[in-house]
Structure formats: structure tokens, C-alpha cells
Ligand SMILES: Nc1ncnc2c1ncn2[C@@H]1O[C@H](COP(=O)(O)OP(=O)(O)O)[C@@H](O)[C@H]1O
């Protein structure tokens with residue numbers, strides 16, 4: 080359950096008082112999601128999502144919400160915060176930075192099919208193109224430098240075999256880091272798992288959510304993150320036709336360069352490594368806190384995916 084900060088009717092009314100969005104009808108906490116507190120809020124004028132940021136200060140929120148604002152201005156279906164009548168979109172609610180967005184249409188797809196992969200590929204390329212004129216880009220705090228700096232700490236939790244795997248992969252990435260740096264860069268979503276996307280109708284993309292990892296990065300990395308989550312089983316086996324559909328959707332808007340095609344196996348490995356490390360870190364933090372947080376994401380899933388991508392190369 081991901082409602083870390085319970086809100087009362089008067090909390091929500093205090094926020095709505097600054098808007099012309101009608102009177103509060105109902106509200107309920109959203110169980111999906113991991114990091115932040117989210118509520119569906121219904122007023123006489125429409126449906127909204129209220130997000131309270133649990134781990135970030137207001138100035139950090141300002142930095143990573145800028146992409147959603149930019150894309151929203153260009154008409155893309157992302158959760159862009161709505162300004163109140165004083166032109167304020169970032170609020171303080173229960174001592175947390177808070178934003179109010181339109182509730183976007185659609186629902187999550189549990190098991191994405193090639194048609195979904197094609198649709199997200201196309202939407203991702205449109206997002207990359209639309210973000211190209213937004214500068215400067217936020218630095219990736221889970222990028223190559225982080226992989227190197229966090230690994231010694233996480234390594235102490237691993238078996239000897241897993242330590243060897245981690246060290247070998249870090250060395251491989253170090254040797255090819257220059258090639259990665261030379262790839263086309265821009266704003267990337269950075270966490271485009273299928274639980275961050277809504278579909279309406281059969282395979283019609285409704286919205287891209289959770290842009291809170293958005294940062295500067297190799298554009299190909301976003302595709303690799305999607306491939307490792309949407310296009311394979313939890314063991315890392317490719318679903319038939321899924322990667323092909325993802326790449327075809329993407330290239331219908333932005334064709335990949337020859338360098339990007341060459342680097343695909345390298346970047347798939349890097350994308351698997353990144354989520355192996357971040358999930359190991361989450362488990363470690365939860366253990367240290369003897370945590371009340373429950374929504375574990377299994378690090379071994381991405382260890383297996385890394386092993387599969389290495390074996391394929
Ligand atoms: N603007 C929105 N429209 C519709 N549903 C939303 C919206 N924002 C969030 N949600 C719902 O809330 C869930 C959690 O949001 P998310 O941003 O992924 O949270 P977290 O950062 O805590 O992981 C989403 O999976 C989605 O179901």
C-alpha cells in the first residue's frame with residue numbers, strides 16, 4: 080500500500096480552495112506506486128491525481144517536473160501539474176511538496192503484447208523528439224558513475240558468484256563507456272516499465288506516467304529499459320515479435336543510427352545492471368530500516384536478465 084501520508088478531507092479542500100476546479104466529491108488513496116503518496120480526487124468538475132513527494136524537496140521536484148510540464152505544453156499525455164489561480168503548481172501539503180494533475184485515461188496492462196510494444200516505441204520516440212528543445216537536462220543520479228560508486232557497498236550482500244558477475248559487468252561497461260557516451264543523448268524517461276504506462280481501448284496508449292527519473296541519457300537506453308521489462312518474461316526470455324515491434328514503433332518516428340544499432344547489446348546489459356543494482360539497494364535499505372515498506376521488487380529478476388543479455392552477446 081503506497082499511501083505514506085494519509086490525507087483528510089480538510090487537507091484536500093485546503094488545496095482545492097486555490098483552484099477553480101469545483102467542489103470536492105470524493106477522494107481515495109492509490110495503492111499502486113512505490114515512492115510517493117498518490118490520491119484520486121474527484122470534484123464536481125472532473126477527476127484529478129494528487130501526488131505528495133515523500134523523498135524529495137520542492138526544488139528537486141521543480142527540477143524533475145519540468146519535463147512533464149514541457150511535454151504537457153506540447154500536448155503529450157503525461158501528468159503535467161495544473162496551476163492554481165495564482166499560477167502556483169507546486170504546493171506544500173502536510174509538509175510534503177505536492178502537485179495536482181489531470182487524471183489521465185486508461186489502465187495498466189499486466190502482460191504487454193507486441194502491439195503494446197509497438198505503441199510504446201512510437202510514443203517514446205515522440206517524447207524524445209518533443210523534449211529535444213528543453214535545456215539544460217537533469218543529471219542522471221542512477222547512471223554510470225552511480226553504478227561504480229554504489230557497487231562496493233552492495234557487493235558485500237552478494238554471493239561470491241554474484242560478486243564476480245557484478246565486477247565483470249562493471250569492467251565490460253567501463254571498457255565500452257566511451258562508445259556509450261558517443262550515442263545520441265537527450266531527455267530520457269529513465270524508468271519506462273509497463274506499470275508506468277496507461278492504455279485505453281485495445282492497444283491505444285493513454286498516458287506515460289512517473290517521469291520522476293527523467294534525466295539526461297543515451298536515447299537508446301530508454302528503449303533498452305523498455306525491452307528488458309515489456310518484451311521478455313521475468314527470466315529474460317524474449318517474447319516472440321516484441322522487441323521487433325518496439326524498435327519498429329520507435330523507428331517509425333526516429334530512426335536509430337548505425338552506432339545505436341551496434342551498441343544495442345551493450346546498452347541492454349547496462350539497463351539490466353542498473354535495475355539489478357537499484358533493486359539490491361532498495362532491499363538493503365528496507366533491511367536496515369527493518370522496514371515497514373512491503374512492495375519488494377526482486378533484484379534477482381534483473382540479475383537473470385543481465386545473465387541472459389551477456390549470454391546472447
Ligand atoms: N495522472 C494520472 N492519471 C491516472 N492515473 C495516475 C496518474 N498519476 C498516477 N496514477 C496512478 O497512480 C499510480 C502510481 O503513480 P506513480 O507515479 O507510478 O507512483 P510512484 O512514483 O509512487 O511509483 C500509477 O501506476 C497510476 O495507476
Ligand SMILES: N[C@@H](CCOP(=O)(O)O)C(=O)O
Nearest residue numbers: 221270272292354357358376
Ligand atoms: N521501476 C523500477 C523502480 C524505479 O527505480 P528507482 O531507481 O527509482 O528505484 C523497478 O521496477 O525496479
